[in-house]
Amino acid sequence: xxxxxxxxxxxxxxxxxxxxxxxxxxxxxxxxxxxxxxxxxxxxxxxxxxxxxxxxxxxxxxxxxxxxxxxxxxxxxxxxxxxxxxxxxxxxxxxxxxxxxxxxxxxxxxxxxxxxxxxxxxxxxxxxxxxxxxxxxxxxxxxxxxxxxxxxxxxxxxxxxxxxxxxxxxxxxxxxxxxxxxxxxxxxxxxxxxxxxxxxxxxxxxxxxxxxxxxxxxxxxxxxxxxxxxxxxxxxxxxxxxxxxxxxxxxxxxxxxxxxxxxxxxxxxxxxxxxxxxxxxxxxxxxxxxxxxxxxxxxxxxxxxxxxxxxxxxxxxxxxxxxxxxxxxxxxxxxxxxxxxx
Amino acid sequence: xxxxxxxxxxxxxxxxxxxxxxxxxxxxxxxxxxxxxxxxxxxxxxxxxxxxxxxxxxxxxxxxxxxxxxxxxxxxxxxxxxxxxxxxxxxxxxxxxxxxxxxxxxxxxxxxxxxxxxxxxxxxxxxxxxxxxxxxxxxxxxxxxxxxxxxxxxxxxxxxxxxxxxxxxxxxxxxxxxxxxxxxxxxxxxxxxxxxxxxxxxxxxxxxxxxxxxxxxxxxxxxxxxxxxxxxxxxxxxxxxxxxxxxxxxxxxxxxxxxxxxxxxxxxxxxxxxxxxxxxxxxxxxxxxxxxxxxxxxxxxxxxxxxxxxxxxxxxxxxxxxxxxxxxxxxxxxxxxxxxxx
DNA sequence: TTGTAAGCGTTATCAT
DNA sequence: ATGATAACGCTTACAA
Numbered sequence: 001x002x003x004x005x006x007x008x009x010x011x012x013x014x015x016x017x018x019x020x021x022x023x024x025x026x027x028x029x030x031x032x033x034x035x036x037x038x039x040x041x042x043x044x045x046x047x048x049x050x051x052x053x054x055x056x057x058x059x060x061x062x063x064x065x066x067x068x069x070x071x072x073x074x075x076x077x078x079x080x081x082x083x084x085x086x087x088x089x090x091x092x093x094x095x096x097x098x099x100x101x102x103x104x105x106x107x108x109x110x111x112x113x114x115x116x117x118x119x120x121x122x123x124x125x126x127x128x129x130x131x132x133x134x135x136x137x138x139x140x141x142x143x144x145x146x147x148x149x150x151x152x153x154x155x156x157x158x159x160x161x162x163x164x165x166x167x168x169x170x171x172x173x174x175x176x177x178x179x180x181x182x183x184x185x186x187x188x189x190x191x192x193x194x195x196x197x198x199x200x201x202x203x204x205x206x207x208x209x210x211x212x213x214x215x216x217x218x219x220x221x222x223x224x225x226x227x228x229x230x231x232x233x234x235x236x237x238x239x240x241x242x243x244x245x246x247x248x249x250x251x252x253x254x255x256x257x258x259x260x261x262x263x264x265x266x267x268x269x270x271x272x273x274x275x276x277x278x279x280x281x282x283x284x285x286x287x288x289x290x291x292x293x294x295x296x297x298x299x300x301x302x303x304x305x306x307x308x309x310x311x312x313x314x315x316x317x318x319x320x321x322x323x324x325x326x327x328x329x330x331x332x333x334x335x336x337x338x339x340x341x342x
Numbered sequence: 343x344x345x346x347x348x349x350x351x352x353x354x355x356x357x358x359x360x361x362x363x364x365x366x367x368x369x370x371x372x373x374x375x376x377x378x379x380x381x382x383x384x385x386x387x388x389x390x391x392x393x394x395x396x397x398x399x400x401x402x403x404x405x406x407x408x409x410x411x412x413x414x415x416x417x418x419x420x421x422x423x424x425x426x427x428x429x430x431x432x433x434x435x436x437x438x439x440x441x442x443x444x445x446x447x448x449x450x451x452x453x454x455x456x457x458x459x460x461x462x463x464x465x466x467x468x469x470x471x472x473x474x475x476x477x478x479x480x481x482x483x484x485x486x487x488x489x490x491x492x493x494x495x496x497x498x499x500x501x502x503x504x505x506x507x508x509x510x511x512x513x514x515x516x517x518x519x520x521x522x523x524x525x526x527x528x529x530x531x532x533x534x535x536x537x538x539x540x541x542x543x544x545x546x547x548x549x550x551x552x553x554x555x556x557x558x559x560x561x562x563x564x565x566x567x568x569x570x571x572x573x574x575x576x577x578x579x580x581x582x583x584x585x586x587x588x589x590x591x592x593x594x595x596x597x598x599x600x601x602x603x604x605x606x607x608x609x610x611x612x613x614x615x616x617x618x619x620x621x622x623x624x625x626x627x628x629x630x631x632x633x634x635x636x637x638x639x640x641x642x643x644x645x646x647x648x649x650x651x652x653x654x655x656x657x658x659x660x661x662x663x664x665x666x667x668x669x670x671x672x673x674x675x676x677x678x679x680x681x682x683x684x
Numbered sequence: 685t686t687g688t689a690a691g692c693g694t695t696a697t698c699a700t
Numbered sequence: 701a702t703g704a705t706a707a708c709g710c711t712t713a714c715a716a
Contacts, residue, residue, distance in 0.1 A: 026711095058393070081420075120392045290602055356702075392694095
């Protein structure tokens with residue numbers, strides 16, 4: 001059994017309350033008493049019991065991180081989650097919070113509220129959310145019940161959910177502008193599902209860039225995958241035809257994985273990126289540097305986004321936030337590489 | 343404030359103890375009482391407070407997962423951790439355990455023991471451990487204090503730590519055998535740091551394969567990187583020379599990242615894999631399929647390893663283990679792809 | 685500056 | 701089959 005305050009108190013000749021005070025560094029206390037307690041604690045190897053603290057404080061000290069359960073995942077980039085998670089970890093660590101990992105099984109009902117009501121977590125960060133009724137309902141419930149949470153890389157229109165997002169419209173606009181500026185005339189767009197706000201943002205950026213260049217938007221040049229490499233690969237035939245016919249001379253893909261899949265598919269059809277067609281991906285994933293020719297892409301500050309989400313949440317926990325915090329979009333950076341160069 | 347047993351008890355006209363019994367499904371009880379309680383709970387929206395349960399049970403219900411803190415990580419494969427983590431998640435979820443993520447900062451002293459003594463976790467899984475004195479000491483302390491833990495993909499010789507590992511010696515042996523069988527005569531080995539047992543296992547497998555083929559082991563054909571792509575890239579010059587001189591006609595790399603780095607470095611020197619030299623990596627990472635030519639590699643069941651580690655631990659928690667569980671090595675699978683084919 | 689004692693919301697033992 | 705009640709180990713008024 002563990003050593004408790006009691007023995008420390010007895011050994012130091014003080015009350016249990018005093019031991020607590022010393023360990024919480026609260027209230028005034030004689031330096032001598034302090035040292036006596038600390039020494040006694042050291043002697044018996046006492047450390048406060050976190051469970052008891054949590055119960056007494058009514059705080060678990062845990063931040064829940066909800067992320068899609070993706071065994072054998074190749075849907076999302078693992079890079080994406082690793083970076084965000086590390087960012088969250090850094091901020092949480094620094095504030096003495098722990099991270100409770102929660103895999104959101106596709107099957108089970110999204111009842112995030114339960115995590116709060118059972119006091120397992122004090123706040124949570126939701127990754128990989130989609131704008132579907134089920135998810136919206138779950139988040140609205142959280143908000144209604146006053147539980148602090150923050151979304152990363154996903155906004156829900158018409159709500160006031162706390163969110164950390166990057167400026168995907170700007171990133172996409174730049175990517176497409178680059179393609180046009182380098183002489184491409186007809187840029188196809190391989191987007192992801194519209195349930196992700198980031199997909200919608202990218203579409204907006206794509207359209208903006210076209211408009212700014214006086215190029216008409218043509219719906220038949222917009223293709224949709226699911227962000228997996230396979231889904232990019234599968235569009236190769238269709239898009240390849242357009243390239244052959246000269247109808248398309250560049251593709252902007254909503255992420256690197258799809259871009260890479262597409263690139264591989266087109267290659268099998270004998271169509272190489274660069275001269276033949278310009279290609280830009282999105283995420284600056286490891287793969288984009290590995291593939292040959294190297295993939296032009298857009299860098300997203302995932303790590304920063306995770307860190308920021310945790311910091312916002314923690315700030316609110318400490319009540320430092322007066323209601324609204326500004327909801328700015330983090331800047332992205334376009335990276336020109338070989339696939340978009342002649 | 344949260345609703346507690348009290349109100350439920352009052353509303354159902356029973357004692358608080360009875361409410362607990364119903365929720366824990368313990369002891370005999372009249373079906374009618376049961377329903378009355380459940381209904382009352384439903385009515386006021388009662389859910390048991392996890393913190394109170396944990397304190398009373400002296401169990402946090404958390405499994406700690408310790409992993410290296412790797413911001414902007416490109417040292418370890420994120421694929422590696424994602425897979426293992428998902429596997430752990432599946433097993434833990436199924437048993438009602440939560441995952442507490444703990445980033446091991448390179449700087450701070452490894453005091454895993456504290457996590458147990460404060461009762462934050464009931465058991466833990468250590469990822470990415472290295473066989474260095476500091477780490478050994480921390481783990482030995484855990485064992486001495488009787489805290490259950492399990493290592494994944496890393497063994498410590500001379501200890502009886504619970505471990506889940508894959509048969510890297512066999513995997514490496516097969517990889518090298520394949521290279522030799524396909525006509526290569528002089529296989530260099532680009533290994534990772536010896537603090538990882540998996541590096542040492544691979545070396546053993548490499549040597550076994552050579553011996554079995556009657557080829558002498560030559561230390562000067564063994565190179566060491568740190569598992570990063572960069573470290574593979576940096577060996578290109580040295581290894582390239584050997585290839586040019588005909589001293590080396592194949593390379594077995596201890597992971598895909600180094601293999602890919604090396605491959606890129608050699609390419610810049612005008613040396614292409616396949617005909618010129620055979621190359622085999624290790625991990626079957628995404629990159630191995632993305633790169634061109636595709637990288638022959640060895641598949642490791644990371645997901646399974648994570649799942650197994652959690653299951654072993656949970657079995658012990660439930661005292662189902664009679665001391666020793668068998669410590670078998672999970673099988674790996676060699677995948678021949680383009681870089682090792684003529 | 686320190687002690688006393690009332691929670692915190694359960695679990696689990698012992699009666700009844 | 702159910703009720704009382706003592707832990708669990710801490711935080712935090714309130715008293716002294």
